[in-house]
Amino acid sequence: MIVKKYxxxxxxxxxxxxxxMTRITIHHYPNEYGGFLLGCYADDFTRLYIKDFLLVDKYTSSSVEFRRELNLKIHNFENIFQETGLYYIGEWHSHPNASAWYSLTDLQAMNDIVSCDTVQLYNPVLLILSISSNKLLDFNFFIFDNGRLVVYE
Ligand SMILES: [Zn+2]
Incomplete structure (x- = not known):
């Protein structure tokens, strides 16, 4: 288990x-690809376990952009929680031949999630995988906190 802190x-x-996730994103290379993160909390919400992920099937993607269908209702997160005990806790996508740092579009997308009234998620997590055509180069987990994305160290 890898532990990061913020x-x-x-x-x-x-x-x-x-x-x-890396293997899946390499199939979509050189386009970006990604989906949702599922996890659960422990110790009064101070510890978050990322346990699983979902893929999205409705999206537009290029080598510099990944934009999923914004309507989260297409996934029934309540059912998922009842069946697995896992919550929707954020987003993930690849950056082919680019850094594992978020773009302005990524920041805006996280802002949209927090202001979305069908989702009760105030500190969503964003995972960015920097990949080449055949391997993972780097990755970062970010937490959205007070309008900013901050990297977990
Ligand atoms: Zn991005």
Whole structure:
């Protein structure tokens, strides 16, 4: 289990999960690809476990952009929670041949999620995978906090 930190918050995930996402994004290379992150909290919400992910099927994508269908109702997160105990906790996508840093579009997308009234999510997580045509180059988890994206160290 890998643990990253931001203030008093911990983010925990398995390396295999990131590797699985990487393999999927390489299939979509040189276009960006991604989806949703699923996880659960522990210790009074100070520890977040990223447990699984979902792919999106409605999206527009190029080598510099990944924009999913904004309507989150297409996924029934309430059913997912009842069946698996996992919450929708954020978003992930690849940056082919680019850095694992968020773009302005990415920041705006996170802003939209927080202001979306069908989703009760105030500190969504964003995972960006920097990939080449055949491997993972780098990745960063960010947390959206007070209008900013801050990297988990
Ligand atoms: Zn991006």
């Amino acid at each position: 203030k008093n918050l911990q983010l925990c995930f398995k390396r295999q999960l990131v590797e699985k």
